[in-house]
Structures are given as structure tokens and as C-alpha cells.
Amino acid sequence: MTDGAFLAIDWGTTNRRVYRIAADGTVEATVRTDRGILAMEPAGYADEVAAIRAEMGDLPILCAGMVGSNRGWAEVPYLPCPADIAGLANALHWVEPGRTAIVPGVAWHGTAHADVMRGEEVQVLGATLAGLTPATALLCQPGTHCKWAWMEDGRIDRFTTAMTGEIFSLVQRHSLLAAQMTGTVAAGDAFLRGVADAQGGDLLARLFGVRADFVTGRTPAGDEASYVSGLLIGTDVWARRPAEAPAIGLLADPVLGALYSAAIAAAGGRATLVDSHSAFIAGITHIWRHAA
Structure with a gap:
């Protein structure tokens, strides 16, 4: 069958x-x-x-x-x-x-809290089975809820979910900063400044600083969306300590892939883009062939 x-x-x-x-x-x-x-x-x-x-x-x-x-x-x-x-x-x-x-x-039933995924497991396992990433690796799947999966010998050993994309969407659409965040996000100077600022922590104060810098004329208008994106993605990336796992497999579309690649590089790591659709096909096909 x-x-x-x-x-x-x-x-x-x-x-x-x-x-x-x-x-x-x-x-x-x-x-x-x-x-x-x-x-x-x-x-x-x-x-x-x-x-x-x-x-x-x-x-x-x-x-x-x-x-x-x-x-x-x-x-x-x-x-x-x-x-x-x-x-x-x-x-x-x-x-x-x-x-x-x-x-x-x-x-994943961690020591501090639990974590769950649905759908991403097919892609990360498929990526290793298809030889798109090593069997032991750190994989990142950006999105509304960014998944970071530590793979050991072709298995999902543990993983972490960060609400990076959802928080950016909420800030951009519904926060005090919404009126300023109308520009296109790009991995340029403003984005990288956000990534660098994220290393120092204090995310909530940094976010309000976007408003304060604007009204006091400290920073030019137009780069706020890129800076906030860099701040949030940077917070996510620095927390994973990419310097300790320098080669990271990135299952992402070209837009998010460029942003996360830039942030990972700024944090001392190196990202390799992985075709997420090929990974899904490999994973779902292997599951089908293994099914009893």
C-alpha cells in the first residue's frame, strides 16, 4: 500500500x-x-x-x-x-x-518548559535524509514561529521555538511604532545595527528607543522596519549562540533566508540555505515508505 x-x-x-x-x-x-x-x-x-x-x-x-x-x-x-x-x-x-x-x-519536554512543532518535523528530518544537511547539525526554519532544531545522527534531539515573526507583525501593525514601520525590510546597515544592538539585551527598552530616536531626530526616518527586524531576529539568533555551532542549515525562502543569513554571520556563524520544499518531499516520502 x-x-x-x-x-x-x-x-x-x-x-x-x-x-x-x-x-x-x-x-x-x-x-x-x-x-x-x-x-x-x-x-x-x-x-x-x-x-x-x-x-x-x-x-x-x-x-x-x-x-x-x-x-x-x-x-x-x-x-x-x-x-x-x-x-x-x-x-x-x-x-x-x-x-x-x-x-x-x-x-520536546525541556527542563524549563515544553515545546511543540507540527509540520516542521517533516522538513528537518527530510533535510538530513536527503543529504541537504549533515545528520548532526543545527537547523533553523524561520517564519511566524521560528524553529531551531538540534539534529543528532538524523534524529530531532531537541528544539526551540521563537515567536520572532509574530512579534514583528504585531509591532508593525498594532504598536506605537506602526506608523514608522512602513519601509521595506532589507539586510542593510539599519538591519545590522539592530542585530548588533540585540546582543546587549534589553529588547523592550530598545524597541521604545526606536520611537524616541525618531521624535528627537536622532535617526533618519525610513529605516525603522529594518532596524526592528534586525533587533528581533538578532535577539533570536544571539540566543542560539551560533558561534558555538558555526554551520547552520537554514530552511527558508530567499527573503527570510537573506535576513537570517546576515544576522547569523554578524553573530559569528555561517548559514547554508536549504531548499525547504525538497526537504519536505524527502521527509514525507520517507514517512510514506516506512509506514506499516
Whole structure:
């Protein structure tokens, strides 16, 4: 059953990407929509999946991401760290027996607090299995909630989530600084100044300083968005101590990849961009082939 063609769905909060994957692992077709879980009604998943099959082919389906959360189709228990592909495959939740399954997320029960991920586990494990990163490495997946995963011998040993992207969005749209943060974010001087300032800590005071510098004329207008981005990404990057893990695999789009690469370099590390879509395909295909 699990050695033939199938449909893979990366089903996130706001977006969904469907892949038709041939038996040899080749991606034959891809469709991306904004039909993430926030656009779904709880009782609508079976009909949605039927529509996907009508469009993409009447094949078994393997889903990953927030579709397995308490806001998705079915809440699937987290797999504890250390986690690998075989563990994920053995813990699949079949919402339609023999037809549709959901990959479990992964949980890290640290000493200070717990952490969770859904969907990113497929990509970081896939990156190592595809040889895109070493089997033992620090991987970073920027986004609304940035994931940092420490991989050991091809397993997710532990990970940390930082709300970097979400905090930037909130500051840019709803804070006292919103009116100033209208410029395009770029990895230039203002961004790097923010990264450097983040090393000193005191993030909350630094943020208000953006307003104070503007109204007193200390800094020119127009660079605030880049500076705040550098301050937040810098805070995230410095906390991971990249100088102690100088080679970091970065699963990111070109825009975020450029920002994080610049911040990591400023903090003494070196980032290597990894194709996140290829990593997902590798991960989901390995899970499918391992499934019992």
C-alpha cells in the first residue's frame, strides 16, 4: 500500500500545498491554496479531501502540519524527542483507514518548559535524509514561529521555538511604532545595527528607543522596519549562540533566508540555505515508505 504513488499535503494554519508524488518519489504536480485550517470547518475535511482527490488523482493521502492539531481535522498526539522518521511513520493517525493519514507532531519536554512543532518535523528530518544537511547539525526554519532544531545522527534531539515573526507583525501593525514601520525590510546597515544592538539585551527598552530616536531626530526616518527586524531576529539568533555551532542549515525562502543569513554571520556563524520544499518531499516520502 505504501510503496506506490500518493498525495502529500502540507496543511498549515493559513495555507495548504498538495503534491502528487509518484512511486519513485518524483513530484508530478503541485497545487498551493489559502485553504489552511483557519479556512476550514471541523466537519468539512472529508469533503475537502474528496475534492483534492478529484483534482489531483484518486490516491492515498498523507497529511502533515496543523491539520493534526486541536484546530484541525483530528488532534494527533505529539511524538516525544528524540524523534526520527520511523517513529513518525509508526505513529501515523489514520482518519480514513487505508486512505488518509496524518503525521504526528513532535514535542520536546525541556527542563524549563515544553515545546511543540507540527509540520516542521517533516522538513528537518527530510533535510538530513536527503543529504541537504549533515545528520548532526543545527537547523533553523524561520517564519511566524521560528524553529531551531538540534539534529543528532538524523534524529530531532531537541528544539526551540521563537515567536520572532509574530512579534514583528504585531509591532508593525498594532504598536506605537506602526506608523514608522512602513519601509521595506532589507539586510542593510539599519538591519545590522539592530542585530548588533540585540546582543546587549534589553529588547523592550530598545524597541521604545526606536520611537524616541525618531521624535528627537536622532535617526533618519525610513529605516525603522529594518532596524526592528534586525533587533528581533538578532535577539533570536544571539540566543542560539551560533558561534558555538558555526554551520547552520537554514530552511527558508530567499527573503527570510537573506535576513537570517546576515544576522547569523554578524553573530559569528555561517548559514547554508536549504531548499525547504525538497526537504519536505524527502521527509514525507520517507514517512510514506516506512509506514506499516
